[in-house]
Amino acid sequence: MGRPGDGDMTTRARGLRNLRAALAPVAAGVCVMAATAAVLIPVLGGGDGPAPRPAPYGTHSARADAAAADCTPANAAASLRPSPEGGPAVDRIKARGRLIVGVDQNTYRWGYRNPATGDLEGFDITLARAIAEDILGPDPKITFRAIPTSQRIPALQKRTVDLVVRTMTINCARKRQVAFSTAYFQGGQQVLAPINARITGFDDSLKGKRVCTAAGSTGETRLAEERHGARVVTVPNQLDCLVRLQLGEADAVVTDNALAAAQAAQDPTVQLKGKPFTDEPYGVAVNRADTDLVRRVNQVLENYREGGGGSRWMAAYRQWLQADLPGISKAPEPQYSD
Template identity: 60%
Template sequence: MAPGRGPRRGRAGTSVAVAVGGLTLSAVLLVQTVLSAAAPVRPPSDGDRGAERGPGAARAAPAAERETCADGSDPAESLRPSAEAGPAVRRIQRAGRLVVGVDQNSYLWGYRDPSTGGITGFDIDLVKAVAEDLLGDDPEIVYKTIPTDQRIPAVRRREVDMVVRTMSITCERRRQVAFSTAYFEAGQQILVPKSSPVTGFDGTLRGKRLCTAAGSTAQTLLEEDDGGALPVYVGNQLDCLVLLQLGEVDAVMTDSALAAGQAAQDPSVHLVGEPLTVEPYGIAMHLEDEDLVRRVNKVLEDYRRGGGDSPWMASYERWLADKMETAEPAPPAPAYRDR
């Protein structure tokens, strides 16, 4: 989001500020996180918000189900792995660098470490594994930080070779970009202050300002059925956490995996309710770059291999093990098309 610009208005016309006293969102986040223990965020009163939606509570959240495409296929099915170097792989090797769209605001996944200035996290470990396979030891990686709603345009315009940015594989997105096999699974869930009366995506959200990132799967869900909440759309999920801390929104809808990082940043917030979806994360590439998709899938085969000693598990232990409630963490099994 550009400095000084407000988030997109929800259907009910909700609008909030995104900067306070000239501070950037990142600066506000740091200040609010430090202060949160002493001054926890209190949800504002409902007032007259949501009155136009009529009486009655919102329906209970449905059980999470994996998406199935219109042709009956699993959106997470991808091309079979191959180590062959086709046109896309050779293009990257000739350039001598891998250009990757990433996040710099998602703690634990892709974020800028203030102690080093570098971008790091679970997604970034995977980027490095792909780059080493394509370019050898100590590869040159160009990180391009992009907002949520620019992930697909960046791939389609070939501004990046791929996007590795907690990107859910969906039927709609699969028509626009190619995906690797899944490397993680999450689901849309509600994040609120611990003092909030909201208990999930249910009647307790009616009339509440519910924040999510524009271009996310959460926005798609809310456009289909907002359950009586007042949607607020912003550039990145981190913006939602800042607005929640400032009391400008009442709740956040985001991937449970991203929410775990936000809760780690601010212990005054927590997840409530059950996940609404089952969403596999994949690496997005251009539809024409089939050889690159196959090569990335070969990297992912190696990345998963080894069970508890796999590179995937080592990255999980480093970033996520003490932040996510997963009894037996493991990467999702790959799904391949017939061809």
């Protein structure tokens, strides 16, 4: 399949391989200092002290069960009302003196390592730091665990992390497994493909094409429902799809448009095709037992949105996302279930 820049494929492929190589030490289990009080480690690595201990389920689990049972697409983004108070999960984090957060490390603009500094940066990382500051005070200690898309829910269920802040879409299927905060960003699934590809969007132009998506993502779920004749290729992380596209091993990518826009910013030979075909509200994911932590995160988000155009949310949007996703004037409005 022809595409702009095919003559530069070797150079581009080498650049992508160099990026993968730069990330390899973290995947292999090497601890990297992401900031003064933050550490980045792999989800299956040795860890930073003991993993969070399970809290009793009891009424907490019953409440989560009820919310999941009543979930519909219309109210999927509804969450518990905010509270600045503590509780078993918040107290556990304070006693440990460190927040453990599951994040991405290779999605540009959202959660990625700055190659010049080695620091984790992005919209999700900024939000995770705000949550840590609220619970632990100024200059909080944070352990960032790099988690593949398909391991976000297992990491919470096994209590390898306290939270997942990783462009995770809120939906009813996931709410049967984990709890969510209110939405902190609104995206939608869209197709990413080379500029000159004869692909027009999520339609029959995908017939016979190799379409890449991340395992465990809403893109994989949507393609399982409606392939449009495509051959689906799944990978652990969305960046792997860009690599496949670069190396000619995939013809298109299905992912959230927010992530696709970041990938297009990294490679000017690809572009978004068609229109978004789903609603993708991103939420902070939490173990279903930890309702006090859900409420505390929702309080942080209330404060984060406060001030409209002068809010911390808008400041983070302008810093990380506006260049690739222009035209957003405010954070999503929160929905509450009680």
